[in-house]
Amino acid sequence: MGTRDQLVDSARALLWERGYVGTSPKAIQQRAGAGQGSMYHHFAGKKDLALAAVRRSAEELLTAADAQLSTPGTAVERITAYLRREREVLKGCPIGRLSQDPDIVADPELRAPVDETLTRVRARLAEVLDEGRAAGELPAGLDTAALATTIVAVLQGGYVLARAANSPEPFDQAVSGVLALLTAC
Amino acid sequence: MGTRDQLVDSARALLWERGYVGTSPKAIQQRAGAGQGSMYHHFAGKKDLALAAVRRSAEELLTAADAQLSTPGTAVERITAYLRREREVLKGCPIGRLSQDPDIVADPELRAPVDETLTRVRARLAEVLDEGRAAGELPAGLDTAALATTIVAVLQGGYVLARAANSPEPFDQAVSGVLALLTAC
DNA sequence: GTCTATACTTGGATAGAC
């Protein structure tokens, strides 16, 4: 792996752990084992490197979501698999957490990949719900777009509650609660 | 209002806008119109002032939640009022957003008021759901604790999605989705 | 109680040698 990739990986890890305002170029370099000159050779600055890192994390997130959602099974089964899959709950969502960062939301270029990623997950979930509705598995009158957004919100909010509690328990409870409603409807 | 209170208010506003790592003592002082010496006279340092600010915001949040939840009406009506009440969606939750701050979650003293506040909101919501279940308004088998956590997660996640999208729309959609499930069950 | 001066560290970046 080249130095450039090591810098991106280091930035990804630090953005996940500490967010954008909490991450310094120096910290990224040290974690990557690279010097000042190396980083500023490959990237124009902190923002440029962060963009590369966020885009990479966004790709991985979408791939991971698709792994559960494009599996064989009913809509509810696939969504259950997605919600229940192994997660590093206490670390939070590497993409969603960036939406709490003032410098990310204030900059359209930095916010764009975050927005796009979450929008795509919502759209993919809505597709799955549409399939379930078409199959008669879910009620005909169901607002699938709204429910898809609710499901993503439960995940993102579950991370928030788990980090606040320093325990994965609220995350699991939030997921259980929405699944109970979903299977009852 | 005394200088001390102005410092607390200034810190509250900045913690809401920029989080803990993104807020400097200097910025707090300037916004409060106070000097260095004034702040360090009233507070031991950044953390001490942040604690006072977070505790104050936590109080207000719990009071505001109770305003909707302790109103007359059925359980579902009260929860609907709580979810639909006017909010500064794009600013996010002044308490929940702190759970994304690395220096907050790493410090038990700073994390405690955040944790306690969200735990209390969940507990209050569970009480309301319990009342609805006892009144026959909600199914007997309902896991009210789980559903209460789901509802708070929808709010917190709704903020995340809205800030990412720079639009309140996903927040409103997430709320609609969970209310549709709730009223259908 | 509040102000100014001072101190030391870190953040973020540029310049130029190799």
Add this chain to the structure above:
DNA sequence: GTCTATCCAAGTATAGAC
């Protein structure tokens, strides 16, 4: 491509005058 030197602003706090 990478390293070291250098730069200037900001972060966080202490000291002492008023």
